[in-house]
Amino acid sequence: MNFRRRDVLGFTIAAPVALSLSPAFAADRAEISREVLLTWHKLILELVRHTATYVPPVAARAFAYCGITAHEALAAGNSKLVSLAGQVTDLLPLPARTEGAFDEPCVLHAALQATVAELFFNTGPTGQRAMEAMGRKLGETASAGIDSAVVERSVTYGKTVAEHILAWSRADGGAVVENMGFPMDYTPGTRPQDWVPTNLIRLQQAPLLPGWANCRPFAVPSALASDPGPHPDYDEAPESVFRGFAQEVYDTGRSLTDEQKLIARFWSDDPMLTFTPAGHWIAIVLQIAERDALPVEVISSTLAKLGVAQADAFISCWATKYMYNLLRPVTYIKRHIDPAWEPLLITPPFPEYTSGHSTQSGAASTVLTSVFGEGFAFDDETHVDEGLPMRSFPSFAAAAEEAAISRLYGGIHFRFGNEKGLEQGRAVGAYAAALRTEA
Amino acid sequence: MRTVLFLAIASPALAEPVIPTFTDETVTAGFSTTYEGDWEYMVGGGVATFDCSGDGFPEVFLSGGAAPSALYLNRSTQGGALAFEKTDAVTLDAVLGAYPLDIDSDGVLDLVILRLGENRLLKGLGDCKFQDATADWGFDGGDAWSTAFAAIWEKGQTWPTLAIGNYVDRKEEAFPWGSCTDNWLHRPDGQHFAPPIPLTPSFCALSLLFTDWNNSGQPALRVSNDREYYKGGQEQMWHLEPGQPPRLYTEKDDGWKRLRIWGMGIAAADITRDGYQDYFLTSMADNKLQILKDPASGKPDFADLAFRSGITAHRPYTGGDLRPSTAWHPQFADVNNDGWLDLFIAKGNVAKMPDFAAADPNNLLLGQADGTFVEAGDRAGVASMGIARGAQVVDLNLDGMLDVVVVNRWTPAEVWRQSGDNPGAWVQVRLQQDGANRDAIGSIIEIRRGKDVERHEIASGGGHVSGSVGWLHFGLGASETADLRVIWPDGTAGDWLTLPARSFHVLDRQAGPKAWSAN
Numbered sequence: 001m002n003f004r005r006r007d008v009l010g011f012t013i014a015a016p017v018a019l020s021l022s023p024a025f026a027a028d029r030a031e032i033s034r035e036v037l038l039t040w041h042k043l044i045l046e047l048v049r050h051t052a053t054y055v056p057p058v059a060a061r062a063f064a065y066c067g068i069t070a071h072e073a074l075a076a077g078n079s080k081l082v083s084l085a086g087q088v089t090d091l092l093p094l095p096a097r098t099e100g101a102f103d104e105p106c107v108l109h110a111a112l113q114a115t116v117a118e119l120f121f122n123t124g125p126t127g128q129r130a131m132e133a134m135g136r137k138l139g140e141t142a143s144a145g146i147d148s149a150v151v152e153r154s155v156t157y158g159k160t161v162a163e164h165i166l167a168w169s170r171a172d173g174g175a176v177v178e179n180m181g182f183p184m185d186y187t188p189g190t191r192p193q194d195w196v197p198t199n200l201i202r203l204q205q206a207p208l209l210p211g212w213a214n215c216r217p218f219a220v221p222s223a224l225a226s227d228p229g230p231h232p233d234y235d236e237a238p239e240s241v242f243r244g245f246a247q248e249v250y251d252t253g254r255s256l257t258d259e260q261k262l263i264a265r266f267w268s269d270d271p272m273l274t275f276t277p278a279g280h281w282i283a284i285v286l287q288i289a290e291r292d293a294l295p296v297e298v299i300s301s302t303l304a305k306l307g308v309a310q311a312d313a314f315i316s317c318w319a320t321k322y323m324y325n326l327l328r329p330v331t332y333i334k335r336h337i338d339p340a341w342e343p344l345l346i347t348p349p350f351p352e353y354t355s356g357h358s359t360q361s362g363a364a365s366t367v368l369t370s371v372f373g374e375g376f377a378f379d380d381e382t383h384v385d386e387g388l389p390m391r392s393f394p395s396f397a398a399a400a401e402e403a404a405i406s407r408l409y410g411g412i413h414f415r416f417g418n419e420k421g422l423e424q425g426r427a428v429g430a431y432a433a434a435l436r437t438e439a
Numbered sequence: 440m441r442t443v444l445f446l447a448i449a450s451p452a453l454a455e456p457v458i459p460t461f462t463d464e465t466v467t468a469g470f471s472t473t474y475e476g477d478w479e480y481m482v483g484g485g486v487a488t489f490d491c492s493g494d495g496f497p498e499v500f501l502s503g504g505a506a507p508s509a510l511y512l513n514r515s516t517q518g519g520a521l522a523f524e525k526t527d528a529v530t531l532d533a534v535l536g537a538y539p540l541d542i543d544s545d546g547v548l549d550l551v552i553l554r555l556g557e558n559r560l561l562k563g564l565g566d567c568k569f570q571d572a573t574a575d576w577g578f579d580g581g582d583a584w585s586t587a588f589a590a591i592w593e594k595g596q597t598w599p600t601l602a603i604g605n606y607v608d609r610k611e612e613a614f615p616w617g618s619c620t621d622n623w624l625h626r627p628d629g630q631h632f633a634p635p636i637p638l639t640p641s642f643c644a645l646s647l648l649f650t651d652w653n654n655s656g657q658p659a660l661r662v663s664n665d666r667e668y669y670k671g672g673q674e675q676m677w678h679l680e681p682g683q684p685p686r687l688y689t690e691k692d693d694g695w696k697r698l699r700i701w702g703m704g705i706a707a708a709d710i711t712r713d714g715y716q717d718y719f720l721t722s723m724a725d726n727k728l729q730i731l732k733d734p735a736s737g738k739p740d741f742a743d744l745a746f747r748s749g750i751t752a753h754r755p756y757t758g759g760d761l762r763p764s765t766a767w768h769p770q771f772a773d774v775n776n777d778g779w780l781d782l783f784i785a786k787g788n789v790a791k792m793p794d795f796a797a798a799d800p801n802n803l804l805l806g807q808a809d810g811t812f813v814e815a816g817d818r819a820g821v822a823s824m825g826i827a828r829g830a831q832v833v834d835l836n837l838d839g840m841l842d843v844v845v846v847n848r849w850t851p852a853e854v855w856r857q858s859g860d861n862p863g864a865w866v867q868v869r870l871q872q873d874g875a876n877r878d879a880i881g882s883i884i885e886i887r888r889g890k891d892v893e894r895h896e897i898a899s900g901g902g903h904v905s906g907s908v909g910w911l912h913f914g915l916g917a918s919e920t921a922d923l924r925v926i927w928p929d930g931t932a933g934d935w936l937t938l939p940a941r942s943f944h945v946l947d948r949q950a951g952p953k954a955w956s957a958n
Contacts, residue, residue, distance in 0.1 A: 046616050050667060052723070052763075052794040125478050125790040126607075126615055126667070133612035180724065180763060180794060200746035201725045202753045203763060273666060273699055385617055387671035 032105040034289075034296040036138055037070055040112040041286055041303065043134050045275045047116070051123040053177040055271045056356060057212050057314035060278035061174050062119045064218055064307030065165055066112065071304040071437060073111040073161045074297055077104050081297060082436050088218045088308060090171070094164050103154045105142035108296075110158025111165075113139070118166050172216040181209045182349070193234035195325050195351040204349035213319035218308040219431040223319035226427035228420040231326055231353045236336055243336070245414040249329040250337050253344060253411040260409040261344060266388050267357060267406035268345050275382070277357045277403070278310040281364040283382040284399075288372070291379075298371075301437035305367045309432035313363035313425050317356045320424065326353040329414055343411025355413045355421035358404035362425020363432065365400035370433035372396070400425070456805040456813055457775040460859025461820040461843065465851065468521035469511065470844075473851045474828060476505030479555050479609055481789050482586050482645060482665075482703075484767075484828025484846040485536025485904030488835075489548045491567040495943075495957055497833055497909050498567060499844055500529060500537050500550065501852050508534040508552075512567060517957040518838040521856045528567050531559070536829055536904020538588050542576070542599060543630070544875045551601065553585040553904055558603060577631035583620050584609050589647035589900025590880060591658055592928060594681045597875035598627030602660055602900070603635075604644030607668050617670035619643040622662065624685055638662075638685060642672030646705040648901035649679070649881070650716055652731065652739060654894075656930050658881065659688070663702030663720055674698040674720070676739060694738030700727065704903040708771035710780050710806065712891040719745075719782060721766035721903070723795060725753045726784070749811045752784055752802045757817040758824060760798040765789055768830040768903035773914030774819075774841050776863025778888060779806035785845050785903070787826035798824040801845065825850050829905035834912055837957050839865040839941055841912060846905075864915035864940035869955070870897060870925060872948035878908050879948070881928035886913055886921060887935075915940050 044066055048059045068084055072094055075081035085093040113135045120127060143151045169175060178184075186206030188196060197205045213223040220226060235242040256264075269277040285306060289299045329352070333341045348356075369376070374395060381390045393399040404422050407413035413421075474484040487500040496513040503509065507530045511523035533555040539548045547563035549572070557580035562572035573580050578601075587604025603625065608618035619642050623635035642664035649658040662675040676695065678686040688695040704721040711717055715734055718741070720727040728750050729741035745751045754763050768785040775781060784802040788795050800822035804812035816822040825847035835842040840857035847853065870879035882897040895913075899906060915921055919940045925933040927948055936952055938944055943955040 043613065046614065050616060052792070122793045124667070124792050125481055129478055130613050130615065137613065179761070184761065200743055202746060202751040203724050385670040 029103065029105055030296055032142055033074070033108050034299065036105050036109045036112065036142055037296050037299055038286060038289060039138060040109075040116065040134065041066070041282065043130060044116060045279050045283060046130070047120045047123050047127050048279050049272065049275055050127055051120055052180050052272070053122060054276065055181045055208055056276045056278060056360075057209055057318060058174065058177055058181065059271070059276040060307070060310040060314045060360065061172070061215070063278055063282055063303070064311040065119060065169050066115055067300065067303035067305070067307035069111050069115045069162055069165045070108060070300040072165065073108045073158055074104065074300055075437075076157070076161065077102055077107065078297065080439050081301070082439050084304065084435060084437070087435050089216055091168050095160050097157055098153065100153050101150050102157060103142070103146050103150050106146065106151050106154035107158040107161070109138050109142040110155040111161040114159050114162035115165060174212065174215040177209075179203070182206050183210060186210070189325050192236065193327055195327050196331055197349065198328050198330050198347040199349065201349075207350040208348070209318065209350070210322050213315055213322060215315050217312045217315050219435060220312045220316060220428055223315050224323070226316050226424050227320050227323070228354060228424045231324060231414075231416055231420070234326070245416060246329055246332045246337060248415060249408060249411055250333050250341060252408055253341070256344060256409060262388070263402060263406045264344050264410035266383060266391055267403040268410060269357065270346065274386070277360055278314070280382050281306060281310065281361070281368075284378065284380055285368070287381060288378055302368070302371050304437065305371070305432045305435055306364055308435065309363040309367040309429045310360045312432065313360035313428045314356060316424060316428050317354055317359040317421065320354050321351040321356075324353045325351050328352045329411060345410030345412050347412045352413060353417045353420070354424055355404065355407050355417040357407055358400075358413070358418045358421025359425040359428070361400035361403040362422040363429035364425075365396035366426045366429025367433045368396040456779070456807055456815070457777055457861065457863060458805070458815045458818045459775045459803075459840070459857050459861060461855035462858040463820065463853065464521045464856045465853045468854050469523045469525060470501070470852050470854055471525065472501040472503055472509045473506055474502060474504045474846050474848050479584065480504035480535070480848070482606065482828070483535025483553070483904050484848055485553070486829045486831045486844055486846050486852075487537040487539050487550065487905065488831045488833045488844070488907040488909065489539035490909055491548055491563060493565070495910075495955065496837060497835060497907070499523065499835070501846055502534040502536050502829070502904070503532075504535065504848075505532070507532060508537075510567065513835065515836040517836060519836055521835055521842065521854060526567065529561065529569055535586060536588070538590070538899055538906035539908040540590050540599065540880070540899050541877045541908075544597065544877050546877055548908055551588055551590070553588055553603070554580075555584050555609070556582055558585050575631075577628070577633070578625060579623075579632070579635050581605070581623065581635070586904060587622070587644040587647040587662075588904070588906070589649050589660065589898070591649040591899070592876040592881060593626070593679070594929070596627050598630060598632070599876070599880070600627065600679070601625040601632070602638070602647045602649070604647045604662065605641065606643050606645070606665070616668055619669050619672070622647070636685065638677060640672070642669035642675065643667070645703045646901055646903060648705045648707060648898060650707050650896055650898065652676070652716055653734065653737065654715060660685070661705060661718070663700075663705050665701050665703065666699045667701055672699070674700065674702060688739060694736070694740055696740055698727070703767050704769045705901045706769035706771050706782070707896060707898065707901060708780050709894040710771065711810065712888060712893050714892060714894050716894070716896055719750070719769045719771070721769050721784060723765050724763035725751045726766050726769075747810075749813070750782065750804055752804065755796050755798060755800055756802070756814045757800055757822055758798045760796040762794060762796040764799050765792075765795050767828050768905050770830065770832045770902060772832040772841055772912060773865075774803060774832065774857070775805055776840065776861050776865045776914035776916065778863070778914050778916030778918070779808060781805045782812060783821075783830065783832045783843060785827035785830040787828060787848060800824055801827055821855050823847075823853055825853060829903050831905055831907050833907055834867065834910060837910070837943070839867070864918055865912060866915060866921040866938050866940055867910040867912050867943045868923070868938070869910050869943075869945050870948075871945055872927065876928060879925070879928055883926040884911065884923055885926065886923040910943065
């Protein structure tokens with residue numbers, strides 16, 4: 001483990017003048033901020049799972065805005081932190097705080113509450129009820145014992161931070177998702193290698209979010225800045241390279257070990273049934289934060305950079321997917337190898353190349369390695385509630401590589417889609433890793 | 440008759456089916472019950488239809504959620520306009536749904552009431568009077584959010600086994616997900632119920648159905664679960680062998696295939712006429728039509744033929760709201776009496792979810808000879824934009840043409856009388872046997888359709904918290920007779936009967952068939 005404790009333990013809260021009467025008080029407030037941040041993010045994970053439009057690219061976008069909101073809310077009151085304004089695309093400097101004392105938990109809570117309320121405005125009645133309950137309970141926790149004028153000032157500022165971030169978010173091209181992300185009309189390609197629908201769900205006869213690459217990226221200069229280049233030449237000939245990749249998916253699927261099945265399901269991260277791939281990596285960070293008692297500033301800056309990396313990864317990956325528009329293994333295999341073949345996992349309803357999970361896992365692992373170091377071991381209990389056992393990883397890179405190969409085991413990606421996805425994601429992640437959050 | 444039916448089957452497959460005509464008689468019929476309430480009543484809203492007055496006409500019980508439930512006595516005349524008298528015979532609060540069932544086999548139907556809080560068993564006393572028998576019958580009503588029901592008489596038992604589906608732990612506020620409470624199996628112990636057996640794991644059931652999916656003679660319990668709330672969950676099926684603990688079908692042992700949907704209702708019928716039950720599962724957006732892939736394999740592996748059959752019903756077909764649909768109560772019935780089963784689906788937004796249709800019309804999908812369905816809800820007049828939940832497709836005025844009653848959230852329940860000139864023939868039968876299980880729940884009715892035999896399970900359960908006991912309706916198309924037989928719950932097959940079209944018959948196991956008339 002190569003955990004850089006100086007980066008973590010070096011943080012203490014930069015206390016607002018009126019409230020930093022004692023180190024113990026500051027520590028208590030920092031602990032409450034930490035609770036606010038972690039609890040909201042646990043709810044955000046559930047909202048992602050339970051909100052119908054929260055397919056993986058949309059989820060990644062929300063994680064980015066929530067992470068940035070938290071970081072900016074804290075950075076405004078902490079001279080050791082650096083705002084992301086001017087670093088991420090089109091984010092203007094946040095409004096300065098007014099005169100007077102502020103309470104950081106109240107600022108953070110109000111900022112997250114307002115941000116979550118807008119990003120998940122469309123969640124169902126249970127999500128609405130949960131957001132209301134969370135707002136009430138955490139609001140009470142944050143404000144207990146704090147002068148009411150300070151609470152009011154802090155809440156107002158927190159809402160100001162949220163509105164600044166939300167106003168920025170509304171113009172990114174990803175704020176409106178209709179028909180659960182599937183276009184009402186779609187003209188399929190006519191080349192033999194073009195993607196075609198892979199299931200019998202009427203809604204999914206068009207591919208998911210074909211215009212997502214037009215969303216404004218956060219840290220990468222453009223959607224195709226990290227494009228990994230074309231896939232192997234499409235070929236149906238029995239001895240062709242391309243056919244070999246399809247044959248590998250087929251052969252692998254027919255001889256899966258129990259461990260390989262477990263890996264495929266562990267990283268399946270299906271939308272509407274899990275936190276999505278991006279949420280899986282957020283959950284990993286939350287687990288590490290709990291295990292290592294990370295200070296709130298470390299958690300928030302990590303969530304911000306991770307969110308940026310994953311959101312950009314999906315934008316980049318989607319640009320690649322719709323540029324090449326490659327069919328899925330199940331289509332090729334049924335046409336040319338075995339009409340009766342079925343993959344272990346449900347094939348996602350969009351083109352194959354590159355693998356989205358691989359791309360965003362490559363990006364996530366790059367960012368997290370930059371924060372926590374090489375060889376940072378961790379346990380991942382994200383899916384224990386779903387009946388899948390904890391898995392342990394020696395490093396973020398190892399986890400990302402397992403996530404990538406899981407798509408081969410699941411029968412939903414060619415090997416090259418996974419490997420090029422990882423490569424693409426690592427390049428994307430480097431931009432997010434370069435963001436400066438500390439002074 | 441066989442020739443007639445064969446010709447009907449062989450007729451041009453894509454001819455437009457007969458579109459039935461319905462008249463909204465909600466106001467004139469005297470219906471005034473609304474399913475009210477907030478979050479705790481976002482599901483539920485059931486209808487029960489059954490004859491408690493003894494005149495053969497089905498009464499209607501409507502759940503009211505946070506508002507009172509109501510029993511409506513059927514005052515209609517045969518073939519006439521619908522007329523009901525609202526009573527306070529079953530005025531309860533917190534009711535989500537109800538199913539009629541003659542629990543004590545005294546020949547008078549009782550009511551199983553599903554509630555937010557303690558469920559109740561109401562003993563029928565005759566003349567539409569009821570008495571709470573929950574305690575007397577040793578029934579533990581629990582304190583859950585009960586949202587599904589099914590019943591069956593297990594072999595050797597004189598009292599039924601009741602399965603109750605339960606939903607989310609309603610006390611969980613901020614993190615309700617993953618808090619599905621256990622479904623309960625209430626088995627009999629003599630003339631009352633033993634303590635319930637938890638059906639663990641439970642995944643927030645919204646529909647339960649005992650069904651003999653493989654024609655083994657041993658029904659299993661299908662459970663349709665709402666994926667919104669479970670963790671690690673999926674659709675389920677339980678083995679229920681007499682005297683044995685319930686046992687879950689698994690992928691490893693039984694070949695069960697994982698399916699995760701917003702399961703809200705189950706409808707079963709042999710629409711493919713292969714002798715096996717097919718299952719329609721309601722959900723959000725696409726719905727499922729499950730057909731057993733290979734009966735010979737013995738594995739519960741189903742193909743989804745909803746797309747091919749034109750029955751996905753995934754978005755509104757009229758009204759201009761193109762967002763995905765939300766489907767609740769499904770029911771197969773031959774609404775246009777052409778001999779092919781149709782499908783009614785009650786539709787409505789969960790509440791005000793912006794990603795799903797707000798104006799979400801009910802479906803009436805008319806079955807055709809080629810296995811496909813044609814939407815006719817708007818043309819038939821039942822495409823209400825109310826926020827529908829439970830429903831029953833039932834002949835309320837005993838004219839042979841099925842009517843429709845639907846419970847809506849926040850707006851009054853609706854009832855439509857089928858009023859057009861329906862040229863198709865029909866027959867209606869009611870099963871009866873001495874001793875336990877007077878209404879012969881768990882029987883099979885086989886009806887010949889040309890060279891095919893269509894197999895109907897007579898079940899108590901399924902749908903969305905809505906059920907019926909009474910006349911069993913079969914459309915006959917151009918045929919003037921019906922060839923059918925009953926396979927009674929113990930597996931004994933009755934004789935094949937030829938019944939005249941447009942008639943009612945009580946099929947008494949001991950006394951034989953007897954024509955029935957409303958006069």
